[in-house]
Amino acid sequence: MADPYQALGVAKGASEKEIKSAYRKLAKELHPDRNKDNPKATERFSDVTKAYDLLLDKDKRAQFDRGEIDADGNPAGFGFAGGQGGAYSRGAGGQQFDFGNSGTDFGDIFEGLFGGGGRSSNPFGSRQRSAPPPKGANVSYRLKVEFIAAATLEKQRITLEDGKTIDLSLPKGVEEGTQMRLGGKGRQGPGGNGDAIVTIHINSHPFYERDGDNVTLELPISLKEAVEGAKIKVPTVDGPVMLSIPAGSDSGKTLRLKNKGFHKKTSGRGDQLVTLMITLPKDNEKLSEFVKDWDNDDNPRADMGV
Incomplete structure (x- = not known):
């Protein structure tokens, strides 16, 4: 030179x-x-x-x-x-x-001299490492999970593209849109299989709703149960439990059942919040006669200024 x-x-x-x-x-x-x-x-x-x-x-x-x-x-x-x-x-x-x-x-x-491809161990091509062969494509799945199953982390069975089935353990804190990655369960490729990406969809429930990690429930009770108080059976995501209704309960009163909600991401569970809803019987003559002669000066709307 x-x-x-x-x-x-x-x-x-x-x-x-x-x-x-x-x-x-x-x-x-x-x-x-x-x-x-x-x-x-x-x-x-x-x-x-x-x-x-x-x-x-x-x-x-x-x-x-x-x-x-x-x-x-x-x-x-x-x-x-x-x-x-x-x-x-x-x-x-x-x-x-x-x-x-x-x-x-x-x-x-x-670095990056040849478009990010294989990089040599020295600049002259000796012992050059070529880019690893690509893996196969990922495959996306949408898994519908029942509300109670999501709350209790019940295992879910999913059928993959190749016809094989897998029992999935739902993660703590699972919610609508949670994604789970199953390594190596995608399509084949020269560098190995891609992954399966499972997106969770939680179905709605006829009477439960979710509020963060808590489960909410509007519970119908009779007028007698509200006035006198009672111990009644209440549904939860884990099965029925007994709940004490205090005497003189109003509609809208909320009672708490601890650890009957969704599993939290860290530890523990949320609660079930039970809102009492007084329901009156239809066409009950005795109830109609009772309120007709009942002289009550209390105004339940006084706090509203009317």
């Missing part, structure tokens, strides 16, 4: 940024992986790499500019037999490259 500045096509006073830019452009054009049938390009690639190595080393560049070393980094006026502990690699066409003792880091130059 005669002159490193000429090899890279830069001026003698070029900045480090200009040197890197020139080398990146030439390296992309001349890299052996792109010129396997062009030994001249490979030879020139070796020259521009050596030039880049020298000019990016401030001490060597200063020595070259003062005439103390030649373009190969050897003392001016002396031959060089090679082999001072450097590492060598052979590129396309058998061309030998020396990249051993320079200390230059080529990572910033060759």
